[in-house]
Amino acid sequence: MSDIDSLQPPKILKEFGTLHPINQTKDYLIKVLAEMGFREVHGPEIETEEFNFDMLNIKKSHPARQMHDTFYVEGKKNVLRTHTSPVQIRSMLETNPPLAITSAGKVYRKDDDATHLPMFHQIEGIYISKDVTFANLKDLINKILYQLFGNDVEIRFRPSYFPFTEPSAEVDILSKDKKWLEILGCGIVNPVVLENCSIDSNIYSGLAFGLGVERISMLKYGVNDIREFYKSNLDFLSQFK
């Protein structure tokens, strides 16, 4: 029998809260890119059409600029940024190449259904220097995806279309159940965009890429419904400690 006087009450197990899983993924991606040499920059979520569209070679006639795809604010004076690319434009205007930057944050599209939300998170990167090639882009994307999904992940590049990159690509990875999953968009920075930022496209070229943070989170954590991230349900959040 133990002596009751020497009996100690049990230690209290500390209850920790949790960082939001989307921010955990975002922080992880920023760290991965920092290790690859990309410096993080920030920008506003309310943007001008000039920075969100014009400077990125998204013409007035592009469907993305329609009222049914973009949130306009204050009598069409500004938009809720539809991507984090305007942050890159601001950086290119402020900093002379060579530069390697990444921007992450909230972006907005006029969507709301089971697979799309009006607000989600993107992380983008851009590298501008002399003689940047599509071969460089492939190498960088491969490295990012190996870091995220392991060195044995199977990767495929296929042509796509983004007004701000040319050539443009979408990149898929092969899932465990042998299905190709779209994972990111990327390309060689369109020389029109460089010229818009007063960068001589005869001397400099660049590569750019963008990932959906929710998409990566869903794959990494195994969350099937994107809406779960924004219910603020403690049963959900507490799992990501």
Added chain:
Amino acid sequence: MKVIYQDLVNLLQTKPTIKDLSSKLFQLGHEHEIHNNIIDLDLTPNRGDCISLAGIARDLKPFFGEVKLPELYEGSFEELDLDFKNLSPEDCPKISFLELEVSELNMPYKPYLENYFKTLGNNKVNFFTDISNYVSYELGQPTHCYDAMGIKNQIIFDNKVVNSTFQTLFDTEVSLNGKNCLFIQDGEIINLAGVMGGKKLSCTTDTRKVLIECAFFKPESILGKSVKYNINSDAAHKFERGVDPSIQIRTLKRFIKIVEDHAKILSIKLKTCEYGNHNKISLPINTDKINKILGTKLEKREIINILDNLSFVIEDGNIKVPDHRHDIFNLNDVAEEIARVIGYNNIPSSPINLESIIPAHIISNEETIKLELINSGFSEVINFPFCSSDKTNTIKIDNPLDINKNKIRTTLKDSLIDNLLYNERRQKDSIKLFEISDLYSNKDNIIEQKRMIGIIASGRIGHNYIEYSQKINNKYINKVCDFLSGKFDFEVTEIDRKNLNTKNNNKIYYIEFEISNEEESLIAKNNIKKPDIKFIEYNPVSEFPSSSRDFSFSVTDLSKVDYVLDSLMNAKANNLKNSFMFDFFINKKSNEVKIGYRFIFQSKTKTLSDEDVSHSIDEILNPILKIDGVKIPGMHL
């Protein structure tokens, strides 16, 4: 766009299998799904030239050889005397009209035409409209058919502001407003140009004399109209992406050929109108530059061969972009063409040399606050910024998804109250949340941006035998936020539950303040290290209610206390979601230890019955109550 595999293969010199075809379509960037023999293509918006059988076949030429185009009418035309006035040639720089008169129709349709409707499940409308739809499928150029008996006076094309109703050929009424490209006769709109024709002059099964309009509209003149007026239109889809300005005569000849296959033609009359020259793009052949963009070492001969196969004309040291390509403006565009044909996966990888950025030793204020709060059991949430605030400095959304949420929030408070109530409804008894976000407001027409944090808490302090009996109060909140004192300007407020839809009466505490990363770093006083991020395997959350059971154990054999605690902590049972010790009391008088434990059960598939819970309780309690000196007073299993 859906195409029938056999129709596509008929245009190709070699006859690839559907698998080979699919592989090359992916290589070219044409995403698709295949169902039976139908290829359902999801084309990128820059490739309007591919929205047809001939367009896709043309893009596949580098792999499957010369494209065999459909048969055309080879006879002559009479001149059409049509009074047409184009008041907006910049929106419609080229247009042709064909008038056809037939005497009799030989039905049924020839197999190629019949198969188009049958296999793709398209509805037949009338003879001329059916051919119009089929020709658009084959060649990508939409045409519009008017019953020519209704064309009696001048037809005007204009892009002008209107406020009137328009009866579409589908017999729906559309209220037009703003600027629209229109065809007008006698002051009446007969066609919403590039989108859909009108009911009044539409063809019927009785039509024997037809006026076929075949136009090139500038994509930006048509863009957004079908969405604006909720008209689902194949023509608008094509015009918005750009059609081939040089294909009109070929389209009309194909139209006549199909009519010839089915009817006796009495007359063929044509009128073409062109306003100015189409601006052709020409780029220098610079194979070094193309190789520099791609990081390849392709020979000039190889590059020229690819471009030639894609209908680019190489002439006088220049690459002449074909009329149907509206997406080629510079050598980067040309490089993409080369890369598509070579295959992106066949381009080698080559590393770039960038130095790693060493993470800052000092963690920012924002990160410090986050980590401190997490340490105190607070969880981070992220909310949408849309709200219904009526504050004057709120930024208004012009086109909100929900008219009741047409502003951008200027405080995090309302979102966090919603989050708290949501969790209370889900039987959570200790809720501690925070959110960090940029907030925007309009100050004298200047958008002001602030980085703000909101912290909300209510209910029990914690799930352990000391804190479970204590409710979150002002003292607790101030203790949690002690590390912020003197660094940030904030005050703890109590939120009144009066206007909240809840029966819960726990007090709600709230703090909101601006985070400025220019402030003195907090990390020096708080030795906090950023945790490594682990990607756990997520366990889906149940939508069914949970059931909890509390037990008070009496342990009289004190040597078994640790063992009992260990057994309770590691208890496993069906549907057991969570458990914690809410009481621990050493009773020196009776020489016993009292342990209070709560078990929470929840199923992913159903609402648990008392019987279900009892079974799980038995699984947990049986082994513990077999221990000598352990019992639950008043309970007999």
